[in-house]
Amino acid sequence: MIIIDVEGGRKAQKAFVKDAGLFYIKRLMPRIKNLTITVKLIRGLTDKDGVCGDCIWEDRNHKPREFTIRIDSKENKEFILDTLAHEMIHVKQYARGELVDLVRKPKMSRFKGKLIPWESKDEPWEKEPWEKSKALYEDYKSYK
Numbered sequence: 001m002i003i004i005d006v007e008g009g010r011k012a013q014k015a016f017v018k019d020a021g022l023f024y025i026k027r028l029m030p031r032i033k034n035l036t037i038t039v040k041l042i043r044g045l046t047d048k049d050g051v052c053g054d055c056i057w058e059d060r061n062h063k064p065r066e067f068t069i070r071i072d073s074k075e076n077k078e079f080i081l082d083t084l085a086h087e088m089i090h091v092k093q094y095a096r097g098e099l100v101d102l103v104r105k106p107k108m109s110r111f112k113g114k115l116i117p118w119e120s121k122d123e124p125w126e127k128e129p130w131e132k133s134k135a136l137y138e139d140y141k142s143y144k
Contacts, residue, residue: 002035009041009073013080017041017071020081023140024088032095036066039084041073053083055090063097081140086133090125099125 004021006014017039025035046052052072057064069087071080093099093111100110107118111125 001033004037004039006039006041008043013041013073013077016077017080017084020084020137020140021088023143024085024136025091027136027139028088028092029095034065035091035095037091038068040068040070041080042070043073045070045072046075052079053087055087055094057094057101061101061103064094067091067094078137082133082137085136085140086129089129089132089136093125093128 002022002025004018004025006017006021009017021037021039025032025037029035052075053070055067055069058066058068069084069091071083071087073080075083090099098112102108102110102115105115109116109118109125111123114124116124
């Protein structure tokens with residue numbers, strides 16, 4: 001069962017985030033049948049580096065099925081949905097086992113078989129979301 005729960009934000013934000021989240025899952029992970037995603041819309045989340053969203057797994061580090069995505073609710077609809085698309089690509093990476101945070105090696109991840117420190121300047125797991133999130137969002141807009 002696919003579950004998306006949206007916390008915080010305004011009623012309209014909750015509705016479009018849930019709708020887009022379900023669309024993104026169908027596009028990115030059509031064969032995955034069990035996911036629980038909590039999206040927390042938090043006003044003022046953006047940090048000094050401009051990071052306005054994040055994604056973490058909640059249940060297990062290898063092929064997790066429970067996630068929390070946080071997004072800054074003060075941003076406009078387009079920005080929120082593009083950020084959601086970016087974070088949903090990370091959900092896909094984790095859920096398919098492409099990206100694994102290593103529990104026994106703090107601040108290390110395995111991405112497509114390679115060990116990568118979190119402090120790496122060009123984290124390879126960010127390339128796909130930066131390249132594909134805008135197209136995924138545009139696909140959603142066309143669908144609506």
